[in-house]
Amino acid sequence: MRIVIIHTLRFVLFLFAQALLFNQLEIGFGIQAMIYPLFILLLPYNINIFLSMLIAFALGFGIDSISNTYGLHASAAVLLAYLRPIIFKSFEPRDGYEDTQEMNFYEMPTSWLLSVFGLMLLIHHFWFFTLELFKFNEVGFILQKTILSAPISLIVCILIQIVFIRKPSTSR
Amino acid sequence: MRNLIAFFKRFRVFLVFAVLQGLALSTYFTYLNFPRAQYLTSASIVNGHILTVKNDLTKHFNLSYNNYKLQKENIALRKRLPQSFIPIQSNVFKIDDTLFHQQYEYIAATVINSTFDKRNNYFTLNIGSSQGIKRGMGVFSDKGIVGVVHNVSEHFSVVKSVLTEAINIDVMIESSGAFGLLKWDGGNPKIGSISGISNDMKIKKWSKIVTRGGSGIFPRGLQVGIVSSFKPVEAKPLWDISFYYSEDYRKIQRVYVVKNLLKYEQKELESLIPPDKEE
Numbered sequence: 001m002r003i004v005i006i007h008t009l010r011f012v013l014f015l016f017a018q019a020l021l022f023n024q025l026e027i028g029f030g031i032q033a034m035i036y037p038l039f040i041l042l043l044p045y046n047i048n049i050f051l052s053m054l055i056a057f058a059l060g061f062g063i064d065s066i067s068n069t070y071g072l073h074a075s076a077a078v079l080l081a082y083l084r085p086i087i088f089k090s091f092e093p094r095d096g097y098e099d100t101q102e103m104n105f106y107e108m109p110t111s112w113l114l115s116v117f118g119l120m121l122l123i124h125h126f127w128f129f130t131l132e133l134f135k136f137n138e139v140g141f142i143l144q145k146t147i148l149s150a151p152i153s154l155i156v157c158i159l160i161q162i163v164f165i166r167k168p169s170t171s172r
Numbered sequence: 173m174r175n176l177i178a179f180f181k182r183f184r185v186f187l188v189f190a191v192l193q194g195l196a197l198s199t200y201f202t203y204l205n206f207p208r209a210q211y212l213t214s215a216s217i218v219n220g221h222i223l224t225v226k227n228d229l230t231k232h233f234n235l236s237y238n239n240y241k242l243q244k245e246n247i248a249l250r251k252r253l254p255q256s257f258i259p260i261q262s263n264v265f266k267i268d269d270t271l272f273h274q275q276y277e278y279i280a281a282t283v284i285n286s287t288f289d290k291r292n293n294y295f296t297l298n299i300g301s302s303q304g305i306k307r308g309m310g311v312f313s314d315k316g317i318v319g320v321v322h323n324v325s326e327h328f329s330v331v332k333s334v335l336t337e338a339i340n341i342d343v344m345i346e347s348s349g350a351f352g353l354l355k356w357d358g359g360n361p362k363i364g365s366i367s368g369i370s371n372d373m374k375i376k377k378w379s380k381i382v383t384r385g386g387s388g389i390f391p392r393g394l395q396v397g398i399v400s401s402f403k404p405v406e407a408k409p410l411w412d413i414s415f416y417y418s419e420d421y422r423k424i425q426r427v428y429v430v431k432n433l434l435k436y437e438q439k440e441l442e443s444l445i446p447p448d449k450e451e
């Protein structure tokens with residue numbers, strides 16, 4: 001029960017933080033920081049994939065309806081939720097995810113975090129910007145946006161985890 | 173039959189994924205052309221109120237600049253008031269005459285949400301159908317044109333800004349009268365482009381671009397920008413003209429919506445033109 005409440009609260013916070021804060025930040029060079037992928041990545045490891053895709057869809061649509069993008073974020077979020085178990089599986093550490101409660105900064109090794117989160121964010125951003133521009137002759141601009149935005153999103157996502165997620169007590 | 177069920181069972185994750193993707197993408201691509209999904213936009217009541225609260229928080233950031241702009245515009249308008257004229261020939265000067273019939277009315281509005289770094293940028297205004305806004309009305313600020321109303325709810329409206337791919341507002345170069353369609357290539361929110369001007373026209377750098385007023389959305393002669401560069405399009409007898417917008421869309425707040433009182437009359441007349449036969 002506790003976990004449901006936590007994730008519901010996070011859902012609302014991520015929705016409004018993305019739509020009202022991060023979508024309004026206009027840094028230039030086509031950079032757009034996106035933090036809501038972090039919410040999808042932080043869902044429990046063994047969550048039903050249908051449920052996670054539906055949650056991702058709802059989150060994406062909420063962001064879309066506030067920032068007038070009509071389905072772009074929803075599409076990218078659903079893709080992320082779909083690929084999540086596949087990528088987690090392929091990056092599984094030797095002793096599996098048995099002990100981990102949540103794939104966050106404190107529970108996982110940094111190299112795992114950087115590679116998995118980085119890869120997921122790259123895929124997500126590439127999909128998003130491809131759909132947004134949707135033209136062959138703008139491939140350069142799509143790549144520019146993806147390559148510049150993904151590292152910034154990754155840094156912001158890690159900072160959010162450091163600041164907001166409580167460090168688990170070492171006695172456990 | 174059993175095979176079919178087995179197939180669905182095997183690919184059920186992918187099928188749900190495909191259905192959700194289809195739903196999201198169809199909304200996206202239909203909206204680009206036709207705003208059917210009205211309840212999903214920032215013109216809807218709930219999102220409109222959220223954005224109003226956000227705007228209440230952020231509107232003061234540019235307050236002094238906006239006040240300055242309004243003041244300047246007030247001075248320009250005050251100059252035209254009858255009180256600031258001296259009638260030279262009292263029998264000629266008349267304020268309220270029948271020679272001029274009012275064609276355009278303006279409704280003031282505030283931009284409560286805007287973007288400029290997406291491929292298609294939409295602005296949300298704080299007025300809607302209850303203030304007389306309709307789809308297809310033009311929107312401009314004191315420095316230049318802003319866009320065309322795309323979607324209206326009772327108290328809010330969404331404007332398709334000039335920072336959109338297929339905005340197609342008819343503009344002309346003030347000095348020569350050559351006209352074309354305004355486009356935006358994406359990327360830089362300061363630079364737009366004009367297509368459709370034939371390359372035997374002479375164009376000077378830094379010449380002013382204004383609206384043509386052909387389609388009745390904007391009055392003639394509203395500022396749009398100044399020509400920054402032009403080069404011929406390959407394999408076509410056309411210029412590819414880029415220009416600097418005169419308005420800075422990154423900090424736009426106060427705008428006016430154009431209400432054309434004679435639009436219906438113009439449309440009715442123009443609908444009498446026989447359509448071109450396809451050959």
